[in-house]
């Protein structure tokens with residue numbers, strides 16, 4: 205009996221010893237200040253005690269600041285609490301577009317893929333419920349969240365081993381083409397997801413560290429796993445775009461927060477170097493981000509800002525040049541100028557509509573970084589302090605975003621036009637399109653994106669929302685633009701007649717010239733010209749918001765009867781035989797959410813090289829009955845004289861709109 209007890213005791217001790225992941229020690233710089241005892245114990249072969257000393261070191265560490273989590277003022281939102289509680293049952297909050305969340309089984313199946321949307325599979329591996337569990341643990345003082353987090357964390361490590369695959373393969377993830385285990389690596393270890401965990405695990409470390417479940421054994425597993433993450437991102441940075449920025453900022457965080465790793469300084473430097481390099485490449489000199497997507501523009505400001513927060517909290521701001529700080533400020537000013545009075549941005553490209561609360565929170569952080577910028581202060585304080593921007597209409601000519609604006613407050617008229625260069629991944633082929641805000645409502649919301657990428661069914665949905673024809677622009681035979689490379693021919697943001705003239709070589713043999721006049725800061729006259737030798741059907745598309753719209757095919761006009769005091773009349777003056785035809789209309793402001801709306805096209809035949817011309821008058825008003833009678837016609841031919849003249853008659857009074865290129 206005595207022997208049995210001794211054997212069990214030995215086994216337990218052995219198991220306990222085995223529970224430490226010894227791989228941690230060679231990864232650490234044991235000469236790092238504070239690790240003296242860890243080094244001594246490790247050298248003496250007392251690895252259990254060394255791990256314990258390491259845990260004590262982290263519990264007592266005060267000189268490294270996590271700028272994201274303040275334990276003294278920690279709160280948890282209702283949503284986060286729900287995610288934390290559901291996670292206890294393995295119902296994981298993975299994606300806003302898939303609610304209610306799916307359950308991943310008692311024995312967690314990390315390969316469960318209920319809808320073949322890549323995002324659902326990728327984002328499972330972001331573990332978005334882990335940090336909320338940490339907040340629940342701290343605010344509720346309930347160990348069950350910590351215990352469960354440790355279990356899930358270790359379960360994930362066991363079931364998602366990292367095997368080597370080519371960097372490019374991470375972006376090729378799709379169903380059924382590769383072996384299951386390779387397929388899983390593509391999702392679980394895509395560098396973007398890996399970097400997401402790299403960042404969030406700093407927060408989990410901060411929140412759970414003092415828990416009894418955060419043992420010395422677990423600490424060693426955590427740090428070894430963390431090191432594997434950082435090494436993987438370092439060796440597999442995405443080639444470009446916002447992914448690379450996210451990854452770089454998170455490497456900076458890894459290096460700054462865990463300086464005890466031998467490679468920590470290299471991680472931090474790598475992140476900073478990439479951010480300093482990429483900000484010059486990805487942000488145009490006018491402050492626009494090169495994916496031409498307002499949502500990712502905001503995300504990129506957030507990335508750069510987060511990098512500065514970590515640098516400020518831990519004393520290495522000097523590693524960012526002044527030009528970096530100035531560029532981020534220009535990005536904020538850009539964002540402010542393309543946003544509406546409700547703080548929200550147009551849904552061009554893959555944009556989603558954010559919440560006012562979230563954007564306001566950003567302005568509050570930004571004003572701390574740029575205390576001298578009165579415009580940012582104005583936005584941050586909702587007008588209580590600071591000053592409104594001095595400009596109204598504003599053009600960003602390199603990015604190709606133009607805002608016509610008559611004010612900054614709720615009752616303003618704001619048209620934002622997208623007519624830029626070839627954009628990167630998230631950009632849609634939509635040159636010349638616009639959104640129009642009037643008196644508190646977006647009257648022409650962009651179709652948005654609805655979903656990103658996945659199997660055929662998902663791609664079909666994505667491609668519908670990406671189509672050129674579901675934007676407020678001109679197509680040939682309803683096809684997507686072949687070229688998206690707009691050139692600004694004229695931009696005049698001042699006076700009673702403000703003008704933008706932009707041209708896109710849309711198709712072989714067909715250039716789309718769009719001239720937008722903002723007249724008396726009240727209404728818009730848009731001249732569209734289809735120029736070139738191409739023949740076929742020319743389609744001029746318009747997409748309104750949801751609500752009642754009277755369509756008058758005889759007069760080629762639309763008149764809204766929406767609820768409230770934001771109305772619009774649109775009338776097209778088109779070549780003979782142009783037909784006003786109703787089209788399928790949807791818009792999406794959030795992932796997998798869509799709203800039906802009125803969409804139309806003015807269709808006409810282009811039989812030869814003669815230019816096809818339309819004039820569209822868009823008149824917003826608080827009451828559609830109060831909109832005056834308007835007619836418009838072309839006088840003069842731009843190709844011959846370089847001069848375009850349009851005659852507009854409003855309630856019998858004629859006005860000439862004119863420009864000379």
Ligand code: MG
Nearest residue numbers: 553650651652
């Ligand atoms: Mg769009």
